[in-house]
Amino acid sequence: xxxxxxxxxxxxxxxxxxxxxxxxxxxxxxxxxxxxxxxxxxxxxxxxxxxxxxxxxxxxxxxxxxxxxxxxxxxxxxxxxxxxxxxxxxxxxxxxxxxxxxxxxxxxxxxxxxxxxxxx
Numbered sequence: 001x002x003x004x005x006x007x008x009x010x011x012x013x014x015x016x017x018x019x020x021x022x023x024x025x026x027x028x029x030x031x032x033x034x035x036x037x038x039x040x041x042x043x044x045x046x047x048x049x050x051x052x053x054x055x056x057x058x059x060x061x062x063x064x065x066x067x068x069x070x071x072x073x074x075x076x077x078x079x080x081x082x083x084x085x086x087x088x089x090x091x092x093x094x095x096x097x098x099x100x101x102x103x104x105x106x107x108x109x110x111x112x113x114x115x116x117x118x119x120x
Contacts, residue, residue: 002070002079002119014065022060076119080107 005013029041042058049055052063070076084107087099096104105112 002076002083010067011065018061022058025060026058080119 003010003013026042026045029035029038032038035041045058045060049057049059052059054063068075068079070079080103084096084102084104087093087102088096093099096102097108097110099105100113103112103116106116106118
């Protein structure tokens with residue numbers, strides 16, 4: 001994920017994103033009657049939560065972050081290419097723009113699922 005901020009603290013944005021998405025994903029797992037791995041997924045997430053005293057029950061995201069300052073265009077381009085190429089490397093798609101959860105859609109002239117401010 002590449003994010004920037006002018007007002008909010010970066011760690012607050014990441015904290016809130018992790019909190020919101022973890023709850024939404026766990027609820028989606030619980031509420032999906034056709035999820036064949038439901039018990040296993042919830043067990044794994046709960047097991048991770050029990051290993052960390054900061055949690056009440058579940059832990060979906062890792063506790064720590066590894067921020068990298070994108071101090072020049074070369075580093076920005078490298079990290080953006082890395083993010084866009086991941087779904088290809090994992091065999092999910094043949095072209096980066098085909099992965100609907102990627103900003104590669106926006107960089108190829110389309111519109112992705114969320115608003116993306118392009119890095120130029």
